[in-house]
Amino acid sequence: MTIQWWQILLLTCLAFWAIIDQLTVSIVNNPLAIGMISGIIMGDITTGLAVGATLQLMVLGVSTYGGASMPDFITGAIVGKVYAVISGKGVQFAIGLAVPVGLLMVQLDVLARFANTIFQHRIDTFIKENKPNAAARNALWGTFTWGFSRAIPVFILLVVGNDVVKAILRIIPAWLTDGLKVSGHILPIVGIAILLRYLPTKRFISYLAIGFIAAAYLKMPMLGVALLGAALAYLHYTREVEKLNTKQNSSEKVTESEEYTNEEGEYEN
Numbered sequence: 001m002t003i004q005w006w007q008i009l010l011l012t013c014l015a016f017w018a019i020i021d022q023l024t025v026s027i028v029n030n031p032l033a034i035g036m037i038s039g040i041i042m043g044d045i046t047t048g049l050a051v052g053a054t055l056q057l058m059v060l061g062v063s064t065y066g067g068a069s070m071p072d073f074i075t076g077a078i079v080g081k082v083y084a085v086i087s088g089k090g091v092q093f094a095i096g097l098a099v100p101v102g103l104l105m106v107q108l109d110v111l112a113r114f115a116n117t118i119f120q121h122r123i124d125t126f127i128k129e130n131k132p133n134a135a136a137r138n139a140l141w142g143t144f145t146w147g148f149s150r151a152i153p154v155f156i157l158l159v160v161g162n163d164v165v166k167a168i169l170r171i172i173p174a175w176l177t178d179g180l181k182v183s184g185h186i187l188p189i190v191g192i193a194i195l196l197r198y199l200p201t202k203r204f205i206s207y208l209a210i211g212f213i214a215a216a217y218l219k220m221p222m223l224g225v226a227l228l229g230a231a232l233a234y235l236h237y238t239r240e241v242e243k244l245n246t247k248q249n250s251s252e253k254v255t256e257s258e259e260y261t262n263e264e265g266e267y268e269n
Contacts, residue, residue, distance in 0.1 A: 010041050011038065011082065014041070015078055015153075019146045019147060020143055020147055029074075031052045031056045031073045031076070031077040032056040034052060034078060035049060035078075036049050042082060043085075054091065054095055055102075058071075058073060070109075073102040075102065075150050077098055079154060080098030105149075119138045122134075123135045
């Protein structure tokens with residue numbers, strides 16, 4: 001099977017929208033949905049769902065919190081689905097191709113973040129100059145950096161062929177990939193530090209320590225850490241509700257006592 005030009009166009013637009021959706025409204029922000037849509041475009045929704053579901057299992061509990069870059073298996077689902085249909089080699093071939101594509105997208109994700117700093121600095125300047133319209137335009141232009149970081153590679157992969165991923169990895173010099181890896185390790189640390197700066201860390205330091213010990217020393221999987229956090233959050237919520245109810249009951253008793261005292265004073269008079 002050969003891919004048609006209109007299918008390349010639709011899949012490129014899908015890759016562009018997928019990353020924008022991931023950063024904004026999050027309607028189709030998962031490999032399963034993207035795999036299904038890719039399957040509809042390619043005329044094989046069954047394979048699309050199979051590829052998307054397999055990749056979905058690989059990213060459960062993984063997200064880009066704190067500026068972390070993660071393998072983009074959403075883009076991988078698009079490329080893998082297409083070549084599974086074109087080659088006729090099935091789901092396993094698609095998964096085998098989607099994984100290196102997703103890992104390649106990590107490098108491009110870091111580059112997109114770097115490129116967006118240009119617009120961010122321009123936005124800060126326009127805000128200081130009281131030019132909200134110019135700041136809004138730069139915020140809009142910043143979305144194109146994200147979109148093109150996915151759309152251009154997908155377009156090249158669909159037009160050139162499935163060997164382009166390995167060719168790109170061979171061409172890229174080691175110093176560039178090593179630098180991007182270092183940047184990719186630094187970004188999550190900086191992002192988490194920024195989040196802790198604005199969160200009530202001192203108030204919940206004990207919960208933070210429990211999560212750190214569970215992940216770092218007990219080697220608990222991320223799903224287990226998440227369930228532990230949910231349990232602790234529920235305990236904290238119930239304690240806060242009890243405190244609130246206690247305060248309300250105390251205030252009601254004080255009010256009743258004051259009313260009773262006033263009534264006794266009226267009777268004495």
